[in-house]
Amino acid sequence: MLEINQVSKLFNPGTPDEKVALMNINLKLNEGDFVTVIGSNGAGKSTLMNIISGVMQPDIGDVRIDGQSVAAKSESERSKWIGRVFQDPMAGTAPNMTIEENLSMAYARGKPRGFGWAVTGRKRALFKEELKRLGIGLDARLRAKVGLLSGGERQALSLLMSTFTRPSILLLDEHTAALDPARAELITRLTEEIVRSMKLTTLMVTHNMEQAIRLGNRLIMMDKGRIILDIPPERKQDLTVQKLLGEFERISGHKLADDRVVLG
Numbered sequence: 001m002l003e004i005n006q007v008s009k010l011f012n013p014g015t016p017d018e019k020v021a022l023m024n025i026n027l028k029l030n031e032g033d034f035v036t037v038i039g040s041n042g043a044g045k046s047t048l049m050n051i052i053s054g055v056m057q058p059d060i061g062d063v064r065i066d067g068q069s070v071a072a073k074s075e076s077e078r079s080k081w082i083g084r085v086f087q088d089p090m091a092g093t094a095p096n097m098t099i100e101e102n103l104s105m106a107y108a109r110g111k112p113r114g115f116g117w118a119v120t121g122r123k124r125a126l127f128k129e130e131l132k133r134l135g136i137g138l139d140a141r142l143r144a145k146v147g148l149l150s151g152g153e154r155q156a157l158s159l160l161m162s163t164f165t166r167p168s169i170l171l172l173d174e175h176t177a178a179l180d181p182a183r184a185e186l187i188t189r190l191t192e193e194i195v196r197s198m199k200l201t202t203l204m205v206t207h208n209m210e211q212a213i214r215l216g217n218r219l220i221m222m223d224k225g226r227i228i229l230d231i232p233p234e235r236k237q238d239l240t241v242q243k244l245l246g247e248f249e250r251i252s253g254h255k256l257a258d259d260r261v262v263l264g
């Protein structure tokens with residue numbers, strides 16, 4: 001499963017602009033863990049997601065998934081192994097391609113070279129079936145260009161595409177933050193269903209305290225490049241937003257400074 005060992009990351013080292021993004025991060029996720037991550041501005045959450053997904057290298061330390069180092073893998077190997085949904089609904093899909101073409105591209109991830117993107121009848125039937133599970137009518141729009149979809153529909157499609165290959169880890173990077181409340185709720189519900197039914201090990205960054213408490217079985221708080229609190233399943237059930245903010249203040253010695261925080 002996911003193991004992060006002594007990971008540190010500095011930006012602009014040795015200059016007046018030096019920033020400690022991550023400082024000696026150690027984290028182990030068990031198979032099937034669904035961990036929500038909250039923290040103040042600049043706590044290092046995005047940097048952590050970038051390092052786990054292999055798009056950024058740590059200065060020291062390493063990230064292992066299923067016992068294998070992420071840094072040693074090629075981009076195409078990582079794309080099968082690590083699913084990621086970003087905040088920006090435009091980020092995960094190709095707007096000029098149809099829904100079925102996007103799905104076909106995702107389906108080919110990690111498959112042997114030569115495994116075509118062509119949408120065959122068999123694949124189309126599979127895509128229809130998968131889209132039906134989302135329950136938002138996309139199964140009737142297989143040949144619609146993705147650029148015509150709403151933000152919520154694109155995020156639902158991104159979620160499906162990022163989990164198609166049954167990744168060893170699913171990274172959700174504030175993936176509901178850019179949506180209006182109703183669509184955010186829809187994507188949250190779909191996330192829960194997909195994670196539960198596929199038993200995916202998941203790490204989700206959110207600025208929504210209520211969401212961080214309600215979803216998943218573990219909650220991690222970050223501040224100034226460190227994990228300051230890791231709340232296990234038995235304690236997570238009793239959390240409230242007030243208790244969470246109080247814990248943050250008690251441990252960090254200051255109030256949670258997050259200009260995008262949503263209390264619930």
Ligand SMILES: Nc1ncnc2c1ncn2[C@@H]1O[C@H](COP(=O)(O)OP(=O)(O)OP(=O)(O)O)[C@@H](O)[C@H]1O
Binds near residue numbers: 012021041
């Ligand atoms: N490319 C970069 N160059 C220089 N400094 C950076 C870079 N990326 C991040 N930082 C700095 O590293 C620290 C951690 O940033 P990061 O974006 O990981 O935090 P975050 O928890 O995701 O913040 P937020 O919730 O505000 O988006 C911050 O001090 C940030 O200014």
